[in-house]
Amino acid sequence: MTVKRHSSVFGRRKEPHTIIIANGNKIRHFTLRPWMTALTGSVLATAAIGYLSATTYLVLRDDLIGASAAQQARMQHAYEDRISTLRAQVDRITSRQLLDQQIVESKVSELLARQSQLTQRHGRIGPILERATINRAELPSSTPVPPSRPDMRATVDVSQPLVTAEASSFWPRHAAPATGRETAADRADQLFVALNKSLEAIETEQIAGMELLAEDAFKTADEITGALEVAGLPIELELGDDAAGGPLLPIDGNRFEAGVKELDDALAKLEAAKAMAQVMPIQNPLPGRSISSSYGVRRDPLLRTPAMHAGIDFRAPTGTKIKSAGQGTVVNAGWNGGYGRMVEIDHGNGLTTRYAHLSRIHVKEGQTVEKDSVVGEVGTTGRSTGPHLHYEVRHNGSPIDPLRVIKAGRKIENLL
Numbered sequence: 085m086t087v088k089r090h091s092s093v094f095g096r097r098k099e100p101h102t103i104i105i106a107n108g109n110k111i112r113h114f115t116l117r118p119w120m121t122a123l124t125g126s127v128l129a130t131a132a133i134g135y136l137s138a139t140t141y142l143v144l145r146d147d148l149i150g151a152s153a154a155q156q157a158r159m160q161h162a163y164e165d166r167i168s169t170l171r172a173q174v175d176r177i178t179s180r181q182l183l184d185q186q187i188v189e190s191k192v193s194e195l196l197a198r199q200s201q202l203t204q205r206h207g208r209i210g211p212i213l214e215r216a217t218i219n220r221a222e223l224p225s226s227t228p229v230p231p232s233r234p235d236m237r238a239t240v241d242v243s244q245p246l247v248t249a250e251a252s253s254f255w256p257r258h259a260a261p262a263t264g265r266e267t268a269a270d271r272a273d274q275l276f277v278a279l280n281k282s283l284e285a286i287e288t289e290q291i292a293g294m295e296l297l298a299e300d301a302f303k304t305a306d307e308i309t310g311a312l313e314v315a316g317l318p319i320e321l322e323l324g325d326d327a328a329g330g331p332l333l334p335i336d337g338n339r340f341e342a343g344v345k346e347l348d349d350a351l352a353k354l355e356a357a358k359a360m361a362q363v364m365p366i367q368n369p370l371p372g373r374s375i376s377s378s379y380g381v382r383r384d385p386l387l388r389t390p391a392m393h394a395g396i397d398f399r400a401p402t403g404t405k406i407k408s409a410g411q412g413t414v415v416n417a418g419w420n421g422g423y424g425r426m427v428e429i430d431h432g433n434g435l436t437t438r439y440a441h442l443s444r445i446h447v448k449e450g451q452t453v454e455k456d457s458v459v460g461e462v463g464t465t466g467r468s469t470g471p472h473l474h475y476e477v478r479h480n481g482s483p484i485d486p487l488r489v490i491k492a493g494r495k496i497e498n499l500l
Contacts, residue, residue: 294343301350305357315492316484365409366493379485394483395476402471404462424466440474
């Protein structure tokens with residue numbers, strides 16, 4: 085039997101519950117404290133929750149284990165797929181780098197081949213350019229001379245590698261990534277395009293320079309031969325047995341070979357014209373002296389009748405030094421009738437010069453004289469009315485106007 089005592093007075097402390105158990109003559113009682121009641125309820129609730137949790141775990145255990153295994157399998161497959169993707173990317177990067185390296189090596193080989201070709205060309209045109217340098221006095225000052233050796237240096241930014249991690253983008257060679265960044269192959273292409281343009285510019289400048297040199301050499305040679313022809317001097321350039329010509333137009337389109345050939349022919353013609361002009365009597369035997377009598381028909385100074393004057397007379401005091409008009413060999417040095425004391429020089433090609441009315445002779449027969457060599461002194465010997473030099477130029481024995489020859493010499497003097 086349970087007896088509960090309730091407090092009827094508000095505010096009094098509640099009395100603890102007492103449980104009385106009667107069994108025959110035996111009576112037992114238990115007093116229930118509030119905290120004992122709470123503790124007992126808590127224990128019972130905890131036991132119930134634990135029981136329910138254990139029961140739920142046992143029921144759902146297999147499902148949880150299966151879900152965990154499936155999740156681990158999915159994670160493993162994801163990692164394997166990622167690893168395969170990364171390996172494929174590494175393989176593509178390696179393949180692209182190898183391809184870029186092969187492309188770079190092929191282009192470097194091409195550039196080296198072109199450089200070797202330019203070097204070989206320099207070896208071929210080197211002697212010709214030396215000839216052109218020697219003959220630069222005959223060419224206009226504005227004529228450019230090709231560089232003696234092409235400058236093959238190129239500036240490369242070594243801080244930017246040709247093959248970098250950007251090659252992993254795997255964009256097509258002529259397509260740019262969406263980010264707008266250049267790949268290593270693109271930079272390599274730009275570099276080799278710039279180097280190719282530089283080599284092409286050097287080659288073009290080299291060929292253009294040779295063509296200009298050839299053009300000016302032909303022009304200078306024509307000026308020399310033209311002036312000599314106007315003066316009546318014989319022109320015989322030894323350039324070969326064939327008498328042919330025309331502009332050089334190669335059928336194979338090889339401008340370099342054509343330029344070398346044309347420049348060589350032009351310099352050969354110029355050198356032949358120079359050599360021919362150097363030995364011709366085109367100098368003034370008495371520079372700075374006035375002409376007192378010209379070439380042609382005139383009144384004879386003694387008979388006062390028309391007569392042919394085969395040379396020109398230079399007015400000069402007795403003893404004035406007379407120079408040879410050109411290189412040659414003395415064929416006559418002595419008295420010669422109306423010429424008085426005379427020196428005659430053979431200059432080759434049928435050309436001879438005569439220096440007459442000399443007071444003294446400084447050379448002898450058979451002697452070789454150079455241009456501007458002193459051959460004698462002004463006098464008035466022979467058929468003469470006063471001290472002067474009678475000067476003649478003859479071709480194959482026939483007289484030609486010496487003044488025209490002297491003028492031709494003055495015209496081409498700066499070309500020799």
